[in-house]
Every structure is written in C-alpha cells, then in structure tokens.
Amino acid sequence: MDANATLDANAADSVGNQELQVLQDVVYRYVMPVLIITGVLTNVINILTLWKINQPQKHQQNRQAQTTTYRYLFWLAIADMLASLSLVPAIVFLEREELPYGWAFYYAHFETPLMNGLTSASVYIVVGLSxxxxxxxxxxxxxxxxxxxRLAAIRIACSFLVPVVLYLPQGFFMEVVCAASGAGWTYQSNQTNESAKEYYELIVELCHRIFPAIILAVLNGCIIYTFHNTTERRNQMRSKPLVTMQPSSASKGSEDQDQSRRHQEKRLVYLLVAIVVSFLATTLPAAVLALIDIDGATYGSFGHEVFRALANCLEAFGLSLNFVLYFVFVNSVREVLKNAVCGLAAHAKVDRGCSQSSTSNSKNTECVEL
Incomplete structure (x- = not known):
C-alpha cells in the first residue's frame, strides 16, 4: 500500500488540474471507506468461523493437514483485518499541511511501516500456506x-516478525516539521542518504511483493501439475478391467467416493488458480507503483494518479478477497458458517430443513482438504 496515496492541497495545486481533486474525493472519501469496512467485516466473520472450526478439533482425531491449514487461514484473517484497520488513519486527513502534532508524528513515523508491514505479513502467510x-x-x-x-506456528510467527525487520527503517525516513502557515504541523523527508534509501526501497519491494508472487506461482503450479498427473494415473487404473468381482453395493460406494474425491480435487485446483490470479491482480499494480515512486511519491499526470488510486483500491480489495475465495472453495469452512446460520434460525423456530441439509453435505468434506 502506498502510504503517500492521498493528494494534499498543495500537490493538487502544483499540477494545476482540478480533476485530481475530484479523483481524490471519489476514491479516498467514498470508495476506500467501503473497501475498508468490507475488509474488516469479512475478516471478522472469517476469524469467528475459523475459531469455531478449531474448537472441535481438540477432541477429534482430525487430520494434521486440516488442522494446519485452518491455523494458516485463521492468522491470515487476523493479518488482513489489521491491515484493513491500518488504512483508517490514512483517510482521516487527506490534506496534511496543517495537522495536529500527534497525527503528524504518526504519519511521519508509523503510517508507512505499519501499513506495509501488515500487508506484507498477509502475503507471507499466503506463501506459507502454499x-x-x-x-x-x-x-x-x-x-x-x-x-x-509446530513448524507451521514458527512460519506464521516469522510472517509477522520479518516485516517488522523489513519496514522498521521506514519509520525514520520522515521528520515532523512546522507547517508553512505556522498553524499546525506536517512532515517531510529528512533527506539522509537518498541513494541508500532508494536501494533499500527496491530490496524491500522485491521481498514484499515480487519474490512472493514468483514463489506463489511456482508452488501452486507444481501442486496443480501433481494433481493433474495423479488424476491421469487414477483414470488409467480405473479404465483397466477388474480381476475380481466386487459386490454391487461396495462397487457403488467406491465409485461414489471416487467421484466425491475428484470433485474435491477439482475445487482445490480452482482455489489454487484463484489464489494466484487474485494475488497477482491485487498486488502487482501496487508493486509497479512502488517501483515507479522508488525515490518518493511523485504527483504528475492525471493518468499516473488514476493508476495510483487503482493500485491502492485493488490492494485494499485484496484484503477481503481471501474471505470470498476460502468460503467459496473450502467446504468445511462454508459448512461451519451454514451451521451457524441454521443455529440462529433454530432459535427463531425456523424450519429445520437447513440443518438436515448441512448434515448430509458434511459427509463429503473429508476427501481432500485445502
């Protein structure tokens, strides 16, 4: 996320274009608040649902893969929720020339490392899951x-600690200064070793978005390739005639189980493709923007500012997109939400058919987990 996404009044005047002020109002006063609220609410639902899923696992002999996956998803939802909340101060003051000292100090030393650190943690957790x-x-x-x-817990902890190390220096790139009007405070670059700062920004951007995007694409490509080969071998084995005859009921049960497994595998492949595509679509524009502004945010043409607004909105939208992907493609997660809704309906004495449907569908969630 570009922490200098908003245009202040002086910047808008310097480019001499009234359209920039309109763009600022539309994107950062109307669109961005909707994306932030959506990101917070969807991830709160995700956290509560995943917490509910993890409770029975303490008393059941569930597979280790399922338990580990839900742990990644739980902390991913927490990282996305915190990242969405970190965007709130960014839109409190769109004009930052005459700020109270507390806000000027926050924007100078905390805004950029906090926002980038949390979005980076979300990226690393997705990579850890892959x-x-x-x-x-x-x-x-x-x-x-x-x-x-145990190792999954270490990876998740590193997903939060590594961004702290990466982005801590950014808290010292700005300094609080008195506003030109003398009526408040603002902040500016401290102009210390700009060449080293540019190299640092490049390395951080590679670690934050570029390298994770490559790793994510390669790993999920290998997973899809392996699934394809496994499916081909299974189809070849299924096409061979059986030497021994099985009872009709056992044969039908085995066929139903194979069909359910194939269905789950197909959904997993779709999910992996969706993860890669959504990650690239919501992250790479922000990476390009950061590389363009490697020497500091520049306010130039209207097209440049449109791209900046689009990149920031896409990255904010990506914080809530994980909720959609996992609830669409992961049966177990979706079933818990459905059971919760049916539980509320039961208290209101609504028809119990929803509960029965949920029970019958839950039998098919054991085949292939995320």
Missing part, C-alpha cells in the same frame, strides 16, 4: 516431518 500445501501434495511422505503444526 509451502505447506506443496509439501503435503508433492512430498506427502515428508509432510509430517517438515510441516508439523
């Missing part, structure tokens, strides 16, 4: 050895 799924699918015999829940 690493976990890659090992489970492509190297299943080593999964317990190198992807135990």
């Amino acid at each position: 690493v976990d799924r890659y090992i489970a699918v492509c190297h299943p015999r080593r999964y317990v050895e190198i992807s135990a829940p």
